[in-house]
Amino acid sequence: MRGDAFDPDCPTRLILDRIGDKWSVLVVLTLAGGPRRFTHLRDTIGGVTPKVLTQTLRAMERDGLLTRHVFAEVPPRVEYALTPLGLSLQRPIEAITEWAQENVGAVITARDHHDAAAAV
Template identity: 70%
Template sequence: MDTGDVFDPNCPTRVVLDRIGDKWSALVLLCLAGGPMRFTRLRERIGGVTPKVLTQTLRAMEQDGLVTREVFAEVPPRVEYALTDLGHSLHDPMAAVAAWAEQHVGEILRSREMYS
């Protein structure tokens, strides 16, 4: 399959970059790397995300094949989200970006301060 040219505005690869470049998708991916999670736990773990935005993010990630949603026939119904194999394949690169961000956040913040 032709991978295309990411610099071409019509390249479908940009859709993938939009997904993995979204902060909520990245945080969901990092949270689910440890195993399946229920919606409420995921929202608590991420912090700062509204239920609406988390729902939209999870639906988009499910549509992209990065996350699965499993509904358990219980009362009340239990729903768990988990990474697919494709989602797991994205974990290491995303974890590397997160580690870089944590390592360099001080430099970035100082630079922003100096710029202002």
């Protein structure tokens, strides 16, 4: 099945929402290096609350982008890893991230010019 992102009733839009979410993007970038524990994800991503990270991880697991593995230890150890589907997002997300990092200065300058012109 191939979706149509321009059809308002197509589930493709739900997927675009997921992969367009900054927390999902940062989770993919972090897990591209291999399985990670929750605290590592939280500390690496920075600025995300545990509640939001938990919600993001659950949604990504539901979407088939990552797996959650609970180890039978005391205390329990949980690791998250990208699935093959999640790994297929790595290159596109890395490309967009690279573009953002290279162009952040130009975007901020454009915003400043726009805001200054609008204030006149």
